[in-house]
Amino acid sequence: MTVGVTRENIAIVLQRPRYPENIGSAARAMCNMGFHRLIVVDPGIWDEERIRRLATHAAGAVVDGIERFDVLSDALAPFGHVVGTTARLGGQRPVLKSPEVLAEKLIDLSRNNPVAIVFGSEDRGLTNEDLKYCHQLVNIPTTGFTSLNLSQAVMVICYCLATATRSDPPAFTPRLAKRIELDRMYEELTEALVRIEYVQPDNPDYWMSRLRRFFARLPLRAGEVGIIRGICRQILWYGNRRYEEGSVDGKTMEDGRPLR
Incomplete structure (x- = not known):
């Protein structure tokens, strides 16, 4: 039996696209390949007439079904796996250097999980803030000139x-x-680690970036995430209880060391 990617579980997400024509061209490209769920986040200009002009009548259904969001986190909330596209390599960006390799990985993953493929704005691509929501990144290999049109x-x-x-x-x-x-x-884990002084409170995102990359490599299930959240809540509850029991007029704990 031959199996492929489950198309209905794949969504294309355009993060801060600048031009309506690129949204329309992306919708047309999706329609050509049999994908229909398009999500647009914080577009620079929203002009449906210009979008439809480039999408053409054939991709009208894709345009009709466009989901719009103001922020990326809300757009990605229901997805079990998020892939970011990037032209930049190296540094702290573990990138799959082949869309074909990505597609092979998604054959199994897309069977039971909604998957989002995120594309950044035409001028900047995805920012580091955007990338923290991605489980993995993919690069489209080019020769010499790395910039691609969004719809391409x-x-x-x-x-x-x-x-x-x-x-x-x-x-x-x-x-x-x-x-x-x-x-x-991640919110609860950050709060717990700041409270026990494992990460610095003035810049927790810097310290959490490694943990995010570590967890992104693990196919965490909902129940496993629930266990981690439960541990974090227990740490916070126990810390608060010890602080309240050990403080004198809210000053210190029994051993003289403040908990926060």
């Missing part, structure tokens, strides 16, 4: 996803934790 990038990724197939039986893939569940886990 969407077409390349969608083509690779549409043509990826495998003949062996599909592997079991669990339902992964959604992005909103992970974000709440």
Whole structure:
């Protein structure tokens, strides 16, 4: 039996696209490859007439179904796996250097999990803040000139996803934790680690970036995220109780060391 990517579980997300024409062209590219869920976040200009002009009548249904959000975190909340596209390599960006490799990985993953493929703005791409929501990154190889038109990038990724197939039986893939569940886990984990002084309170995001990359490599399920959140809540509860029991007029604990 030949299996491929589950198209209905794939969404294309455009983060801060600047021009309506690029939104329309992206919708057309998606329609060419059989993908229909398009999400637009904080567009620079929203002009539906200009969007439809480039989408053409054939992709009208994709335009009709566009979901719009003001912030990326809200747009990605229901997804179990998020892939960011980037032209930049090296540094702290662990990047898959082939869309074909990504497509192969998503054959199994997309069977039971909603997957978002995120594209950044035409001039800046995805920022480091955007990338913290991504489980992995993919790069479209180019020669010399790395900049691609937004709709061209969407077409390349969608083509690779549409043509990826495998003949062996599909592997079991669990339902992964959604992005909103992970974000709440990171919030509680940050608070607990700041409270026990494992990370510096003045710049917790810097210290948490390594933990985010570590957890991004793990296919965390909802129940596992719940366990981590429960541990964090217990740390905070116990810390607050010890502070209240050990303080004298709210000053110090029994051993003379303040908890926060």
